[in-house]
Amino acid sequence: MTTSTERQPSPSPRVPAVAQPSVAAQAPTATRLPTATPAVDTPATATPAVDTPAAGHLLAEGPALSRVAGLPAADVAPLAAEQVAEVLDRIAEARRELAALAPAVTELLYDAVPLMPTTGARRSVLRWRRAAHAGRPDPVAPELFALVREALAPMPRDTSALERWVERAGALAGLRQLLRLRAGAAEPAEERTLRHLMGLPAVSGALALVSPVFSRRVRQPGGRPLDRGERLTAYGYAVRSALKASPLSSLTHVAVPGADHGARVRVCLHPLVGRVLLRAAAVRDGVRGLVRWRVNGSLRAAGPTARLSEPRQSVTDGWAWSDDEVLDAGGREDLFAALRDPRGLPAVRLARYLEAGLLDIDDPCPQDRLLDWVAAALAASPDPSDRRAAGRLLTATGELATIAGGGPAARAAGLARLREALEEALDALGAADDWPLREVTLVYEDRAGTLPARPRDDERAAVLRRHAGAACDSLRVSPEYQALTDAFVARFGPDGVCDDVFGFFQELAAFGIPGGPAIPGQPGDPAGPGAPGGTEDLGAAFGPTPGTARPARPGRSSCLPSVAVVYQDCEEYDDGPLLVVNQVSSGTGGLVARFHRLYESTGGPRGAGFAERLRAWVRTLYPDAECLEFVPAREVNPLQGDSCGVLPTSLHWPTAPRRSGPCVPLEELELAHDSRVNTLELRRRSGTPVAPVYLGTVPRHLVGGAARFLLVLADPWWLPPGLADGTRPDDPAETGHAVTARHVVAGAAVRRARWRIEASEVPRREPGEETADFLERTDAWRREHGMPAEVYVRGESGAPRRGDRARKPLWLAFASSTGLDLLDRLTERPDTVVVFTECLPRRPAAADPDARVVEHCVHFARPARVDDREWS
Numbered sequence: 001m002t003t004s005t006e007r008q009p010s011p012s013p014r015v016p017a018v019a020q021p022s023v024a025a026q027a028p029t030a031t032r033l034p035t036a037t038p039a040v041d042t043p044a045t046a047t048p049a050v051d052t053p054a055a056g057h058l059l060a061e062g063p064a065l066s067r068v069a070g071l072p073a074a075d076v077a078p079l080a081a082e083q084v085a086e087v088l089d090r091i092a093e094a095r096r097e098l099a100a101l102a103p104a105v106t107e108l109l110y111d112a113v114p115l116m117p118t119t120g121a122r123r124s125v126l127r128w129r130r131a132a133h134a135g136r137p138d139p140v141a142p143e144l145f146a147l148v149r150e151a152l153a154p155m156p157r158d159t160s161a162l163e164r165w166v167e168r169a170g171a172l173a174g175l176r177q178l179l180r181l182r183a184g185a186a187e188p189a190e191e192r193t194l195r196h197l198m199g200l201p202a203v204s205g206a207l208a209l210v211s212p213v214f215s216r217r218v219r220q221p222g223g224r225p226l227d228r229g230e231r232l233t234a235y236g237y238a239v240r241s242a243l244k245a246s247p248l249s250s251l252t253h254v255a256v257p258g259a260d261h262g263a264r265v266r267v268c269l270h271p272l273v274g275r276v277l278l279r280a281a282a283v284r285d286g287v288r289g290l291v292r293w294r295v296n297g298s299l300r301a302a303g304p305t306a307r308l309s310e311p312r313q314s315v316t317d318g319w320a321w322s323d324d325e326v327l328d329a330g331g332r333e334d335l336f337a338a339l340r341d342p343r344g345l346p347a348v349r350l351a352r353y354l355e356a357g358l359l360d361i362d363d364p365c366p367q368d369r370l371l372d373w374v375a376a377a378l379a380a381s382p383d384p385s386d387r388r389a390a391g392r393l394l395t396a397t398g399e400l401a402t403i404a405g406g407g408p409a410a411r412a413a414g415l416a417r418l419r420e421a422l423e424e425a426l427d428a429l430g431a432a433d434d435w436p437l438r439e440v441t442l443v444y445e446d447r448a449g450t451l452p453a454r455p456r457d458d459e460r461a462a463v464l465r466r467h468a469g470a471a472c473d474s475l476r477v478s479p480e481y482q483a484l485t486d487a488f489v490a491r492f493g494p495d496g497v498c499d500d501v502f503g504f505f506q507e508l509a510a511f512g513i514p515g516g517p518a519i520p521g522q523p524g525d526p527a528g529p530g531a532p533g534g535t536e537d538l539g540a541a542f543g544p545t546p547g548t549a550r551p552a553r554p555g556r557s558s559c560l561p562s563v564a565v566v567y568q569d570c571e572e573y574d575d576g577p578l579l580v581v582n583q584v585s586s587g588t589g590g591l592v593a594r595f596h597r598l599y600e601s602t603g604g605p606r607g608a609g610f611a612e613r614l615r616a617w618v619r620t621l622y623p624d625a626e627c628l629e630f631v632p633a634r635e636v637n638p639l640q641g642d643s644c645g646v647l648p649t650s651l652h653w654p655t656a657p658r659r660s661g662p663c664v665p666l667e668e669l670e671l672a673h674d675s676r677v678n679t680l681e682l683r684r685r686s687g688t689p690v691a692p693v694y695l696g697t698v699p700r701h702l703v704g705g706a707a708r709f710l711l712v713l714a715d716p717w718w719l720p721p722g723l724a725d726g727t728r729p730d731d732p733a734e735t736g737h738a739v740t741a742r743h744v745v746a747g748a749a750v751r752r753a754r755w756r757i758e759a760s761e762v763p764r765r766e767p768g769e770e771t772a773d774f775l776e777r778t779d780a781w782r783r784e785h786g787m788p789a790e791v792y793v794r795g796e797s798g799a800p801r802r803g804d805r806a807r808k809p810l811w812l813a814f815a816s817s818t819g820l821d822l823l824d825r826l827t828e829r830p831d832t833v834v835v836f837t838e839c840l841p842r843r844p845a846a847a848d849p850d851a852r853v854v855e856h857c858v859h860f861a862r863p864a865r866v867d868d869r870e871w872s
Contacts, residue, residue, distance in 0.1 A: 058168040059469050062562075062617040062859035063610070065592040068449055070251045071242040071855040073162060073844040076811075078193040079238065080843070081186045085789055087179045088779045094172040095780070099141070101168070101425060105132045105160035106535040108152065116149035137169045166703055180772040183817060184305070187771065190585035190818045194234040203241050208411035209403070216412060219554045228821060235818050239811045243853055245845065252832040253449030254595055256610055257856075267404040269396075271634070271641040272313065272320045272436055273422065276371040279291035279520045280429040281352050281374050281389070282361050283347040286381025293342040295575055295656035295829070295843065298505050299329055300503045306330045309706060311655045313349050313636050321359040322633040324655050326510040326707040347430075351470040364659040367634070367641055368597070371397060375568035378429075389461035391426035403443055413460040413675045415443060442623040446598045460578050464565065468860035471563045471584050471719060472746075477552055478718035484709055485552035485673070485680050489845055494675035501671045501682065502654050512834040544727070554716045555679035556689035559621040561717055562587025562861035568843045568854065568863065570749065581777040581842050586715055587702065587859045589614050594642040614646050618693055622862055625685070625691035628664055630714070632707045639697035651692050654708060664690075738788070749804075753838040755785060759795070759827040762834055771817050778823075782814050788838055796833040809837065 043661050048786060065773050082104040109129035116122040129140045197203055198218040208214035211233075218226065218234055226234065241251040250265075282291045298309035308329035313322045342350060342359055349772050365373045372391060378390035378640075399418040403411050419442060423434045456464070487508060488496065498504050566583040585591055597613040597681045618627050628651035634640040635657055644650070649662040669690055672681050682690045694700060700711040737758060743751040763778045792809040812819040826834055844851035 049709075051217065057473065058863050059465060060620055060863055061465075062587070062620065062861065062863045063589060063592055063613045064257050064856065064858045066255045066257055067855045067857070068253045069242050069244065070206075070253060070447075071197065071200065071238075071852075072849055073851050073853055075197060075240050076193075076198075077239055079190055079235070079791065079816055079818060080813040081183075081190070081815040083819070084179065084182050084186050084391045084775065085813065087175055087182055088775065088815055091172065091175045091179065091776060092779065092783060094168050094175060095137065096169050096616055098132075098165065098172070100859065101161050101165050102132050102135060106167045107127075108157065108159060108162055108619050109148070109862065110155070111155065112148045112151050116147070121147060123636065132165070137165070137172055138171050139173045140166045144526040168354050175770065176776070177774065180770070183772045183775055186815075190816060191231065194226070194231065196819075197238045197241070198234050203237060203251065204408035205411060206235065206445070206708060207406045209415060209445065210251070210441055212412040212415055215408065219408070230819055232822055232825060235822060236810060243811045244809075245317055250445040250447055252445045254598070255449055256599065259599075259609065262448070264448045264598065265404060265445055266447075267400055267443060267542070268638065268642070269371055269400060270320070270436075270440045270442055270444065271367060271370075271638055272440055272441065272636040274367070274374075274634050275424070276431075276436065277374050277393070277425065277429075278361055278364075279351070279369060279377055280426055281386075282432045283350040283354070283385055284378070284381060284383065284429065285347070286351070286383050286386050287377045288343055288347075288375050291364055292658075294360050294362050294657060295342070295356050296341070296360070297665075298324070298502065300500070300506060300508065301329075304330065307506060307510060309509075311360075312357070315436050318439070318765055320436070320440055320633075320636045322636045322656075324506075324509070324707065326506060326706075345806070357655070359641070360655075362659045363635075363660040366660050367644065371400075379771075383426045385430070389425040391666075392425040396425070400443070402443075418442065446595060446642075448595075448598055459747070460569065463578050464567065464858065465860075467581060467745055467748040467750065468563060468565050469862075470860070471565065472561045472860060472862045473720055475561045475563070475717040477554065478716055480712045480718075481558075481680075481716035482552045483513045484508075484712055485678060485733055488671065488673055488680055489678075492673065494673060496673050498671040501669055502666050502669075502706065504671065505709045508709060509704075509706040533615075552716075553679045555674065555677070555714055556622070556624040556683040557680070557682040557691050558716045558795045559588055559691070559714065560623075560861045560863060562621055563719070563720050563861065564589075564591050564857055564859050566591070566855060566857045568841055568856070577840075578747040579742045579750065580749040582855060584719060586717075587861055588694060588715055589617055589646075589859065590643065590695050590697055590699075591857050592859075593646055594639055594697050597642050597666075613644055613696070617697055617859060618695075620694065620863075622691035625689040627691050627693045630692040630694055630707075630710060633695075634659070635689060637698065641812045643695045643697055645703075646695055647693060651690075682710075682713060742840070749840060752840050755787060755836040757785070757834050757836070759832040759834055760830055762823065762827045764824055764827055765820070774820060775815065775817070778820060779814050787814075787836055789837045790838060790843060792837045793823065793826065794835050795829075795834060809835075811839065811843070 049467075106129050109125055109132065113122050113125050113129070116125055116548060120142070124141075125148060128138075128144065129139060145162065149159055149162065152162075193217055198207065198215065204215055204219060214230070215298040218230065237251070278291075281287045282293075296308065296310070298307075300307050306328045306329040309324040310327050311322050312325050313320070319414075344351070345353070350359065354361075363370070364377075367407060373394035375390045375397065378386040378393065381387060396418050399414045399421065402414040403418070406414060419437055422437055426434055426437075468699075488498070488504070491504070492498055530537050561626050564583075564585045564587045565581060565781055566585065567579045567581050571577050593614055596614060599610040627647055628649055629642050629644065629647035630653070632653065644659065650659045651666060652658050652663045652665045654666060669684060672683055674681065675678070692710050694711050694714050696703075700708070700715065701816060703711055737756075738756045740751065742749060742753040763774070763781050765774045790811065791815045793812045793839045794809040810822060812822060815822070823834075826832065844853070
């Protein structure tokens with residue numbers, strides 16, 4: 001169930017100072033690059049002997065989307081504790097001056113020691129000398145200074161260094177006292193700021209859905225002070241609302257550059273909840289005849305062995321997913337014979353087979369109308385329990401509408417009533433429990449804002465195109481695709497044809513590619529069920545196939561070389577970069593596809609055309625193939641589910657329910673090898689090439705099981721570290737302690753300055769240590785390492801996994817006590833590596849109250865060369 005509302009923009013919106021969205025054409029456009037495209041010579045050792053795109057050819061530009069932070073950056077300025085930072089700067093300057101004076105002071109005090117009249121005076125001078133030598137500028141008593149100066153007066157020595165030392169040491173003591181006062185005032189001020197930000201509509205409306213208890217707690221006036229955990233939670237929400245344009249959060253607005261789509265919000269029920277309700281209703285006598293039952297089509301028997309891929313739905317820390325697990329199905333052929341007519345089975349057995357993955361139910365309608373369909377089917381049942389469940393589902397539908405248009409209090413109350421209605425519906429349907437109502441975020445939303453479009457200026461447009469062209473030219477055929485091609489040829493021979501595509505992929509998922517890499521989530525995967533390596537880090541997890549004799553080449557089922565460049569404009573420096581690249585990702589459209597429902601959901605001309613732009617882009621990437629949409633886990637994951645529906649026809653996977661609408665079963669396709677160019681193609685039996693187009697939001701390297709091989713076929717490209725202008729923003733090769741300088745090429749910052757430091761080396765607050773002392777000690781540490789006063793920070797501990805929220809970077813000001821609390825939490829585990837990254841672009845100045853952080857995503861591709869496609 002989806003509820004959408006549309007609000008008209010204000011007559012004269014204020015233009016955000018940092019918002020400079022790119023302007024996308026209605027259809028993909030081609031732009032010829034300058035001839036000097038590569039800016040960095042690619043080392044020969046970094047280039048495998050595989051097919052590569054041709055530099056200097058046309059660069060097609062596809063869909064663009066801008067992500068705008070929900071709050072102005074000025075709203076979090078109090079969290080930078082600028083008054084504290086000013087005192088810390090003055091303390092650092094005083095310490096530098098004292099350090100410069102230390103050699104002269106220690107030498108003068110050395111001469112003064114034997115001249116002291118008493119033992120006590122000599123000891124006092126020695127303590128002063130040791131402190132100066134150790135860089136410990138303790139205050140000096142006026143009597144002691146006068147005694148030393150008097151003793152040294154008869155000597156022809158310049159004692160002005162002592163005078164300056166005493167003066168600066170006294171000033172330092174005063175600054176430390178001022179620091180205590182300002183730090184003491186900053187802590188409650190930061191809490192007041194956090195409470196204020198949590199109460200703003202842009203934040204409180206979202207928190208009412210994702211964390212209603214916390215939202216109510218922080219918005220209570222006159223309540224108890226926030227504890228450490230609550231402060232850090234509020235801090236995280238505040239920073240992500242104002243300084244991180246996240247595409248996966250209702251704290252961010254999205255905008256299609258050049259489109260007058262208006263402000264709108266789309267509220268949806270989690271798809272796993274809808275799927276559980278459908279299953280609970282389908283086993284009822286009054287409904288089972290209305291649905292289309294589907295037997296798990298993954299059973300593969302060969303002689304005495306049989307394999308079955310069983311879909312396993314799971315929820316971990318709110319992250320819902322479905323992976324296929326390959327099981328030994330020997331001796332179970334009789335079971336599948338009994339499943340030929342599921343309608344005749346008892347309800348208890350049907351429910352058990354559904355839970356085990358032996359049966360499933362095809363979508364009876366589009367996924368966002370599933371709740372309405374289930375309610376209507378139950379309402380027509382003669383069973384009173386079914387009709388009672390239908391009533392509760394209709395109540396749930398009404399609560400979704402309330403949530404979509406309500407304020408924070410109405411949303412929180414509506415969410416509670418929604419959960420209650422769904423629990424009662426499941427209970428009426430005889431469900432064993434209320435899973436997954438409390439395991440997932442029950443309701444999620446996307447928001448579109450009215451971002452005044454300001455076209456990219458010619459200079460920035462040229463910088464962006466040049467870098468995108470360099471990235472496209474740096475793409476290489478992935479080792480995964482090479483290993484898949486080699487495994488196919490070894491199994492079926494050159495020019496071989498496999499008429500059981502799923503069976504082949506299932507075998508590879510169960511046993512791995514001989515001599516090749518492991519697959520995520522399968523036996524032999526060192527990272528376990530999660531993700532191997534970092535973002536798009538295919539090279540770390542999949543090395544080149546040993547003994548590869550002939551490079552594999554992509555065919556008509558594979559996309560053209562393409563990238564999505566995620567970047568921000570830079571305006572801070574006269575001689576600095578014009579833009580900074582945040583990410584270079586797959587260019588097939590998965591980063592933006594999920595938002596097509598947001599723009600098309602309310603109907604009418606406003607916002608229309610975004611889905612068509614995506615379809616046009618898909619046709620550009622797969623010019624010679626029939627495009628079929630394939631998005632794994634769409635029925636359990638909201639990001640995947642919303643990404644569906646861009647293409648009219650989908651590809652049906654044997655272990656998944658069939659999507660509503662036109663669908664082509666994988667069993668009707670075959671996988672073939674062309675020995676002339678050593679390529680694999682998916683095709684119909686008639687020979688028509690087919691492209692399995694993946695538009696899911698979840699990166700393909702996080703998809704495991706047999707489905708992973710289909711995604712490798714669809715997008716076989718890989719961007720190795722060291723290419724694309726000499727680096728990658730998410731370079732996975734870095735491990736352990738390292739300091740990396742900013743890397744700028746032709747006006748584009750392709751990597752920010754970064755510091756990777758073991759948690760054990762990061763300062764932590766000692767028991768009983770005052771806040772001011774900890775602030776000064778940490779500030780001195782960050783200056784010693786050359787870090788700026790404000791950074792982004794995240795913790796790393798092992799291989800990344802799906803849904804790993806702790807890895808998202810957070811803005812941190814070293815002058816903020818709340819920021820240091822965050823740093824202290826990140827370093828609690830000794831095996832953690834803390835990654836500090838410079839803020840580039842800088843946080844917008846507080847003097848501009850309307851400036852917002854904006855991030856742009858633009859797609860680019862290299863059209864195929866004529867000689868690349870002559871053979872087809």
